[in-house]
Amino acid sequence: MLxxxxxxxxxxxCACIGQTVRALGQGMEVAFGQFMKRDGQAGEQKMLSHLLGSRFLAAGEGFLRRGxxxxPHRNAALKTLDWAREHLTTVDMLIxxxxxYALNAGILxxxxxxSLIAESRAQNRHLVLSGRHAPDWLIESADIVTELREIKHAWHTGLKAALGIEF
Known part of the structure; x- marks a missing residue:
């Protein structure tokens, strides 16, 4: 499924992490990669690394702010994509x-x-993708699409990102 x-x-x-925990709880093999995000910045990275070992990768350069x-962002994304393809052959679910973000920024x-979607389907693997602005072509090819909509967020009132909440 996609x-x-x-x-x-x-x-x-957080939804991706929940999907990881659910699959692990069913005895599935899971790999979890993060495009864009640098390693060691967020609490979930510590836990995913602990749970998944080499099946976790955050090799990004951070969010692209300057053309x-x-x-370097493209190179980091290609490294993550290569890692994903390698793990696709050995896991039940690739997240x-x-x-x-990488797609919309033109980095991938x-x-x-x-190609990755076709490979995952050919190998009967579950593929989970996240990020803002899912394009129509991707929505059409997906089996399940969930949209998370912001109703209210503290940063609009000037509060900074909170440890354990945003990272």
């Missing part, structure tokens, strides 16, 4: 957090994702 967690609301990564940083291409 599952997508999208939308402008908080909780897409001149595109090449790729912030996939849609539609063709690269369509």
């Amino acid at each position: 599952l997508i967690y999208t939308g402008n609301g908080k909780g897409k990564t 001149e940083d595109r090449i 790729l957090d912030e996939t849609l 291409t539609r063709e690269e994702f369509e």
Whole structure:
């Protein structure tokens, strides 16, 4: 199955982590990769690394803020994509957090994702993708799409990101 967690609301990564825990609880093999995110920045990374070992990767360069940083971001995304393809052959479920960010930023291409989706289906593997702004072509090819919508967030009132809440 192809599952997508999208939308402008908080909780897409948390949904992916919940999917990881559920699959692990059923004895499934899971790999979890994060596009864009640097390792060691968020609490979930410590726990996923502990649970999954080498089946967890956060090799991103952070969020793309300047055009001149595109090449190192692309290289990091390709490293994560190669890692994902390697693990696709040995797991039941592959979860790729912030996939849609990498896609929408032009760091990875539609063709690269369509190829990964085709590989996951050919190998009968579950593929879980997350990020904002899921494109129509991806929604159409997915089996399950969940949109998380922001109704209210503390940062609008000037509160900074909170430890254990945002990271």
